[in-house]
Structures are given as C-alpha cells and as structure tokens.
Amino acid sequence: MDAIIVEHLVKRYAHTLAVDDISFALPRGGILGLLGGNGAGKTTTISMLLGLLVPTSGSITVLGHDMACDRFAALERMNFSSPYIALPGRLTVAENLRVYGHLYNVPKLEARIGALTEQFNLGKFLHRPAGQLSSGQKTRVALAKALINKPALLLLDEPTASLDPDTGDYVRTVLEDYRREANAAILLASHNMAEVERLCDTVLMMKAGKIVDRGPPEELIARYGREDLEQVFLDIARNPEIAA
C-alpha cells in the first residue's frame, strides 16, 4: 500500500499556477526526494500534503485517507519538520515534547519522551527554553518532535539546513534508521544534493510547478550523463526548454 498517492494535483492562485498537474506515489518504507529551485512548487506541494493548503483540483490520499474529507485521520499518523517553522521558544524542550505528545495522543508519553531524549541526546538541555538552543540542538529537538508519534509518514523540509556536516550526517543516519525500523515513508524536500543521493530511493525534479523528471538518483545521473545529482539539478534548472 502506498503512503502517498497524488493524482493530477493543481494549485492555482489568482495570477500564478504554483503546481501544474502533478501525479506521484510514495510506497510504505520508501524515501522520496522533492527537488527544484526556488518557486518550483515544492513547498506548495508539501503544504497540500499536510492539509495546510486546499488544492485547486486533483486528489491526495495519505495512508489510505482522502485529504479532502478525512485529513485528521491521516494527520494523526504523520508528522512534519522544517527549520523554517519554530517550536515555541519560551517553552523548555521537555514542555514542547509534552505539548506535541498530547496533540498526537501519544500513549505513555513520559516514557516516549525519555526514549527520544536518549535517542537524540537531549538530556543536557531538556529543561532549557527551546529558543536558547543552538541550530544543531534545535534541529535535534525538531526531529524528536517529528518522531514523537512514531509516524508512518514523515514530511521533512530541508531537514539539515544550516547544520554542520557532523550534525547533518547524524540526522541522516537517524532518518535511515527510522525508515528501516518503522517501515516509515519519508518525503524529503532538500537543496542538499548529496543528502538526496544518499537517502532517497526516488527523486522528483520540479520546475515551474511541474514534475519535469523522476527516477532513482543514480538513474537520473546516468540519463543526463553527469557525475552527480547536483549537475543534473543545474542542467534542469538552466535549460529553458524544460518545463517551458
């Protein structure tokens, strides 16, 4: 069964076509990368997958639930992390995790917080306000929040943005482990091509609201005759004939 099924999804604003008839599926246990330059439609697509934004047309099915009429049943089993959306900075890390534990109705919450504290090494700053943490610490807390309900589907927007290479590598390892242990599906939007090559089974290349190419990273690299995904990304971004 697929974790995400998107069919003919369109989002049109007054003067802009933000997402232009895209379709894709993400199987359980798979990691899908959403790539594209600024304004390609990645954030709009993720927002529609999360129910934050109503599509103009098309359908989204998440974990068997139609997001148009049954989004809360899906939201209970998914989670989201983005460095661009903060957790309340005045609450301590423990309080933040407690709040989201209640929102996601997590059973045995204190035990779950204890497990996440150990997994993400949060112990030293568990009782410090989240707003006083370093970028790396905030990212670890955000990931702990994203995993608090053991989601079957995880949506991540730039999960390692502004992290040092060591912390970035740590985060990627956590995501790989979580996918393997929970058979979770992960949708990842990132500008870090090395990260996408390492983590993703399949990549969707977006440009001007359309999916202009798709496939496993190594297959895309071979198809474009390039050495890595970054060169493929640049080829697509700079070729005016693609998605024109």
Next chain:
Amino acid sequence: MKASLRRIWGMIYRHVAIYRGSWPRTVEIAYWPTLNMLIWGFTASYFMHVQPGAGAVAGALLAGVLLWEITLRGQLGVTFTFLEEIWSRNLGHIFVSPLRPAEMVASLLAVSLIRTLIGLFPATIIAYLLYHYNILLLGPVLFLFFVNLMFMGWWIALAIVALLFRYGAGAEALAWTIAFGITPLACVFYPVTALPVWLQPVALALPSAHIFAGMRAALFQNAADWPDLAQAVALNIVWMLAAITVFRGEFRRARVRGALISIGE
C-alpha cells in the same frame, strides 16, 4: 472524545507552561484590571466625599469597572493566546497536527477563562479592602452577568481571530482596540437612554447594554431584571453563531489562499 480532550489539554498546557515560567507575564494579566480598579476606586471615593449620598452610584461605578473587565479580559485572553502562536511561529506545527479547529477554539476559550479569573482576582480584592466594595453581594445573578460578559468577549475575539486569518499579523492592532472601541456603546456606566437616539439601536444590539441594565437593577432596586438578561442571552447566542460562521469561513478561505503558511509574516 478522550483524544479530543487530550489535544485541548495539550494546548492549555502549552500556555500555562509559558505563564508558569514567566512571572512578568502573569503580573501583566492582572496589571490593567488592577490599575483600572485603583483609578476608578479613588474616583468613586472622591464622589462619596463630596456627595455623601452617592454611595449607590459609586457602587455602580466599581461594579461596572469590574464586570466590563470580564469582557475585555475574556476577549484579550483569546486573541492574545492566538497571537502568541503567531509570534512564536508555531502555527505551522499546530495546523499540521491532528488538532481540530474546534479543539483549538476550545483551548483558546479555556486559557481565556483562566487568564480572566487570575486577572480579576487582585482587582476584586482591592475593591473590597480599599473601597469596602464586595461584588459578591450582587448574589447569584452575578454568575449570569459573568457568563454573559465572558461570552461577549469570546465572540468578539473569534471575529478578531477570523480577521487575523484574513489579513494576517497586520491585523494585530485590532486585538487590542476593538473591545475597547465598543466600550462607549456598552453602556457600562450609564443607561442606553444617555446615548443619542441614533446610537441607541446599536447599543441595544449588544448584550452588554442589557447586562449593565440588569446590574443597575440589581444594585439600585435589589431586583433581577429578567427581561434584559433574557435579551442579553439571546443576543449573545446570535452574535456567537455569527462569529463562529465568520471564523469557519475565514479559516476555510485561509486554507485556500495559503494564508495559514504565511500568517505571521
């Protein structure tokens, strides 16, 4: 049901935790009601000094100050709590969690109730200790005043939150000004007949005019003004239904326009 109550508690806990960790914020809740009570309390004392027979008027003044604070604090309690989510850039996480909009509203109202009770407690004590005025002497009808004035604050607040969905944080100033702007029409300290004739229908469309008529009846005639109270209840129901309709409509439109993503910008 249990999961729903837990989500509501999660949001209440989120705001209680803020106040627990910040005494200036807790003090701020009681600051204005206390200041208002001090100003109007001394004014009432002065009236009684120059006009010894003005005890009932002074009592009405103090009761009016305390009761109108219920609406003001109730409204600010909801809108300030919602704005807190905008300021902390946390709305994105909340709206992608399983928290239903109705549960979010329930948590906002609960936090507002807690804030109002905490905010009014010192002013009530000051009224008793400094000016020998005990609002509880209004009797059981005080509970009806409280519930109705709280409801009025809540529907004003829901309408303001709906405007925040529509206009974003740029509409923030409305949170501080709308209820204060209504004050002249609330007829807290004077009857509706004190207003110009053309303004009277506007005042009568607000529950507050009827509630404060009831308050004056309780103070001056020692009687409950049931017709006025019934009108206040009916008006509150109508306004609350209208506010809920506007809130739902603006929330839905915000999801279509993508405003939930950029509401704090």
